[in-house]
Amino acid sequence: AVGCREQPDETPDERSIAYNDRAIALMQEYLERDDILPDSSLLASCRTRTDTIQRVMKDIVDSCQTLLDSALLYSPEHYFYYAQKATLYACGAYYQEAARWMEKALEKKDLPELRLGAGMFLQKAGEERQAQACYRQVADQYSTRDTLSPADRINYAFALILSGEKEMARGTIDSLITDTLARKQLLQMTENPQEALNALFP
Known part of the structure; x- marks a missing residue:
């Protein structure tokens, strides 16, 4: 349903586009792997499905967020990268962080x-x-x-x-x-x- 498309009314810095593309490629590459589950001992403390997803996805989400932070550094007024941070947090079931960053995107463009x-x-x-x-x-x-x-x-x-x-x-x-x-x-x-x-x- 919901989708966020980069729109041409506020052209982002080319470096932002490159960092965003790297973040998306990194997440896609990770999700296509067959060996993404960590050691079973790390999952033993997970009590819910959300806990498990967060544990499995933490490192890749952190890596993608670092790339998107760089994208924002060069285009701090562009809503798209705030929304991308929200979306990639949601990929890891970090929903509070996702909501917070989507609110930041809304502050830039309603x-x-x-x-x-x-x-x-x-x-x-x-x-x-x-x-x-x-x-x-x-x-x-x-x-x-x-x-x-x-x-x-x-x-x-x-x-x-x-x-x-x-x-x-x-x-x-x-x-x-x-x-x-x-x-x-x-x-x-x-x-x-x-x-x-x-x-x-x-």
């Missing part, structure tokens, strides 16, 4: 897709009330736009789904989503929003 990300990370961190406030704001932002891209329409519907507005979400899906597969998936998500969120983030 976009509904960023706020949707913040809401999802807050919900995964257990901050249900704050997450619901984000979803309502996202829906309000999209509802006032004259035109919505296909991605906007999906994010709008997903915000309504996560906010628990089942009937409103279904109405929005029926009126705005023309892609058959996307319609089917979104309608299924209205039955169990938490399961839909867990499918996106561990």
Whole structure:
């Protein structure tokens, strides 16, 4: 659903682009490995799935964050790199950190897709009330736009789904989503929003 695309209105420094590309490549390369599980003794103290993911992903997340810190050094006003830090923290199930960095991205540029990300990370961190406030704001932002891209329409519907507005979400899906597969998936998500969120983030 939610996606953050680098936009051309504020051109980032070329060095920032290079550091970001390295961070993404590093994470992708790590996730494609077959031997990412650490020694079993390190996992013995993990009591939850989130604990396990954090333990497994800690080193790679730290390495990616160092690269993104360098990206921000050269483009400190560009929201994209704050959002990237949030996304890569979420890859390691560090949801409080992810929410904090997405809020920083929002301070740079108030976009509904960023706020949707913040809401999802807050919900995964257990901050249900704050997450619901984000979803309502996202829906309000999209509802006032004259035109919505296909991605906007999906994010709008997903915000309504996560906010628990089942009937409103279904109405929005029926009126705005023309892609058959996307319609089917979104309608299924209205039955169990938490399961839909867990499918996106561990």
